[in-house]
Amino acid sequence: MGREVPARRGPGDRDGTRSKITGLVLELSGYSHTLGAPECVSIMPSKLKIYFCGSIRAGRGDVDLYGRIVEMLGAYGKVLTPFVADKAVMGTSPEEGTARGDKEIYDRDMELMGECHAVVAEVTQPSLGVGYELGQGSAMGKTILCLYRPQQDKLLSAMIRGAEQKGKFITRDYKEEELPKIFEEFFTECVAIKHKDSLDWDTYEPIAQHPRLSVTAGAFNGFGMYTSTNNELLAVVHSVVLIPQLL
Numbered sequence: 001m002g003r004e005v006p007a008r009r010g011p012g013d014r015d016g017t018r019s020k021i022t023g024l025v026l027e028l029s030g031y032s033h034t035l036g037a038p039e040c041v042s043i044m045p046s047k048l049k050i051y052f053c054g055s056i057r058a059g060r061g062d063v064d065l066y067g068r069i070v071e072m073l074g075a076y077g078k079v080l081t082p083f084v085a086d087k088a089v090m091g092t093s094p095e096e097g098t099a100r101g102d103k104e105i106y107d108r109d110m111e112l113m114g115e116c117h118a119v120v121a122e123v124t125q126p127s128l129g130v131g132y133e134l135g136q137g138s139a140m141g142k143t144i145l146c147l148y149r150p151q152q153d154k155l156l157s158a159m160i161r162g163a164e165q166k167g168k169f170i171t172r173d174y175k176e177e178e179l180p181k182i183f184e185e186f187f188t189e190c191v192a193i194k195h196k197d198s199l200d201w202d203t204y205e206p207i208a209q210h211p212r213l214s215v216t217a218g219a220f221n222g223f224g225m226y227t228s229t230n231n232e233l234l235a236v237v238h239s240v241v242l243i244p245q246l247l
């Protein structure tokens with residue numbers, strides 16, 4: 001049976017007591033993973049905010065796919081724009097959910113764009129709104145992943161594919177079954193590393209990351225932080241279940 005260790009917040013909680021562990025279950029809201037040497041894992045922040053873009057007024061043909069994408073993104077953080085994947089949003093009315101009219105939609109979305117840590121856009125169905133969001137997100141310095149399903153006799157806009165910037169503005173041609181791997185790479189290799197040095201202790205965000213953490217190189221201090229042996233913070237842990245047989 002595991003032992004619950006209550007999570008606490010902030011560097012002030014540390015008392016210097018550290019114990020080496022060889023196995024534990026980390027439970028972060030929205031993410032949990034069992035560690036066991038010599039396994040390597042990646043840990044994502046629970047409060048990462050993701051802005052998902054997809055066509056609305058330009059056509060809702062891919063709305064089911066958007067739903068599956070939003071569900072997958074939920075493993076990495078909070079999707080700020082779930083309405084993009086809402087089948088009830090048809091794009092044929094000037095209103096959308098609780099947003100009353102275009103100005104309100106625009107203002108809300110630009111605020112959410114400012115707030116997010118990463119942008120993921122499904123760009124197969126060309127959409128003025130999505131193109132605009134990507135331009136704004138790029139100007140705000142967001143880390144962006146564009147997903148495109150190659151089409152016969154069609155090319156993705158050069159203003160998307162040509163905006164490629166390593167680790168910052170990425171376009172991936174894909175088939176749906178490849179999405180888990182694409183997301184894993186994007187969030188661990190692009191998003192996590194970028195936010196590594198900007199931890200906000202009050203909100204837990206963005207939380208420092210280590211793309212591939214070997215458990216044998218880590219230590220748990222018992223106070224809700226998981227660190228590497230050189231004391232680098234790797235994750236804030238909400239609750240921990242120690243695995244006795246591995247201790």
Ligand SMILES: O=c1[nH]c(=O)n([C@H]2C[C@H](O)[C@@H](COP(=O)(O)O)O2)cc1CO
Pocket residue numbers: 052053054055056057058059083084091095096105109127128129130133
């Ligand atoms: O009702 C809306 N709500 C909304 O959030 N958007 C945003 C989010 C989508 O990623 C993008 C879709 O743009 P468009 O409607 O031009 O396809 O714009 C767009 C609309 C309608 O233009």
